[in-house]
Amino acid sequence: MLQLPEALSQAGLQFSGATEEDFDEIMVMSQGLHGGLDYLPTRYMDWLQETNRTVILARKQGKVIALESVFVIDDGETMLLQGLRVAPQERGKGVAGVLQRFCSDLVKSKFPDVKVTRLTRVQLLPKDSQKYRLITKQGVLLVRFRAEELKLRLSDLGLGDIQSSLSTSxxxxxxxxxxxxxxxxxxxxxxxxxxxxxxxxxxxxxxxxxxxxxxxxxxxxxxxxxxxxxxxxxxxxxxxxxxxxxxxxxx
Known part of the structure; x- marks a missing residue:
């Protein structure tokens, strides 16, 4: 277990670095997240191998109830927060805030040059605009079709042969x-x-x-x-x- 400041231990939480063995429990906790379009199942194992990335789990009574990933970039001056999630039964209890403070303190102790925190929000809340500076906005277009229909859909768009289409279009x-x-x-x-x-x-x-x-x-x-x-x-x-x-x- 990672060392937990006394003030945070009073919340009844224990923190640990994530491992491959935690995958199944994390997936159970994350079920239904992002409307079923959760990216973490395909990113998790890679995250564990990345240099300067730390994936932290919060546990309560031995069970995983929250996750946060912190990636140090920009010559060690920026920590990028990703993948935050809290088990449904623990939401609204301040768990996310406790976890984020712990992650921030931990990373800054390992990377003292960190000065900036960056994150992504699906929806920008009024309180976020007071705390963070907006870098950019990004739109996402969701299109649903069966994998076997991909070539047909591309043909409908005139992109049956991608390389040829790019050259002519x-x-x-x-x-x-x-x-x-x-x-x-x-x-x-x-x-x-x-x-x-x-x-x-x-x-x-x-x-x-x-x-x-x-x-x-x-x-x-x-x-x-x-x-x-x-x-x-x-x-x-x-x-x-x-x-x-x-x-x-x-x-």
């Missing part, structure tokens, strides 16, 4: 960047400053400043970096493969 076609081109375009030129919101790369809901240390993290991921024009980019996209999510009753 866009003049010139989008450019896929290799790692060298990514570093050159994003780190050694100012051409992306007018494209990226607040000069920030948003990848899978995660905001990264334009820094070599962050680029090292991103280039380890299976990402296709696309721009419309290398010389004068106006659009960029970080493309990743689809991943499976459990489908809930309301989807």
């Amino acid at each position: 866009f003049k010139p076609p989008p450019v896929r960047l290799d790692n060298t081109a990514v570093r050159r375009l994003y780190l050694t030129s100012d051409r992306m400053l007018g494209v990226l919101p607040n000069a920030t790369i948003i990848q899978n809901w995660q905001p990264f400043k334009l820094l070599p240390s962050n680029m090292a993290i991103l280039l380890k991921k299976d990402i296709d970096w696309m721009v419309d024009d290398v010389a004068n980019p106006t659009v960029t996209s970080l493309c990743t493969f689809p991943f499976r999510v459990p489908i809930g009753d309301d989807w």
